[in-house]
Amino acid sequence: MTERDTTRGLVYAAENQWSAALDRGGVIDFFGSRLTLPKQEYFETVESMQHFCDGVLAAERITASFPGAGMVLVRARAGHTKAHYECESKTIAVPLSGSAGVPGWACCEAVLLHELTHHLLFVSADPAASAQAYHGGRFTTTMCWLVSGVLGPESALVLQGAYQGVGVIVDAYVN
Numbered sequence: 001m002t003e004r005d006t007t008r009g010l011v012y013a014a015e016n017q018w019s020a021a022l023d024r025g026g027v028i029d030f031f032g033s034r035l036t037l038p039k040q041e042y043f044e045t046v047e048s049m050q051h052f053c054d055g056v057l058a059a060e061r062i063t064a065s066f067p068g069a070g071m072v073l074v075r076a077r078a079g080h081t082k083a084h085y086e087c088e089s090k091t092i093a094v095p096l097s098g099s100a101g102v103p104g105w106a107c108c109e110a111v112l113l114h115e116l117t118h119h120l121l122f123v124s125a126d127p128a129a130s131a132q133a134y135h136g137g138r139f140t141t142t143m144c145w146l147v148s149g150v151l152g153p154e155s156a157l158v159l160q161g162a163y164q165g166v167g168v169i170v171d172a173y174v175n
């Protein structure tokens with residue numbers, strides 16, 4: 001998004017790896033510890049993605065930490081490239097692109113949580129948060145925090161490990 005957004009490619013790489021682990025779900029070996037990952041959900045319709053995002057943003061944990069979060073709108077976008085967040089309209093645009101009955105690759109919890117993290121940082125009352133590079137340390141830390149609350153601390157731990165594996169900064173966060 002900006003010239004300073006130097007870690008975007010690394011963040012995507014880490015999240016792709018993490019998302020693939022969530023596609024499989026189940027017990028994994030994580031640096032010698034056994035962790036159980038939930039199998040992430042895929043959505044077939046805009047309505048079901050909207051419902052997921054509404055539920056995430058309505059959680060008390062979110063409204064307490066990001067009182068201005070409000071709601072996001074989910075809409076379909078053409079093509080099958082990336083999902084993205086539109087700041088001005090507070091909209092998450094997701095390529096559906098799946099064939100009949102098969103959801104597109106982006107219609108999953110991992111992608112929606114990424115875009116919801118952009119939303120939370122954009123609406124944050126802390127101006128430093130939105131002024132940060134788009135996929136910088138504030139992003140990865142908030143993403144881990146969000147994932148911990150929605151998918152559980154094991155999923156957040158694996159995401160944190162994936163970020164660190166590609167050399168991206170993640171600060172401490174409280175579950």
Ligand SMILES: [Zn+2]
Pocket residue numbers: 114118135
């Ligand atoms: Zn992003």
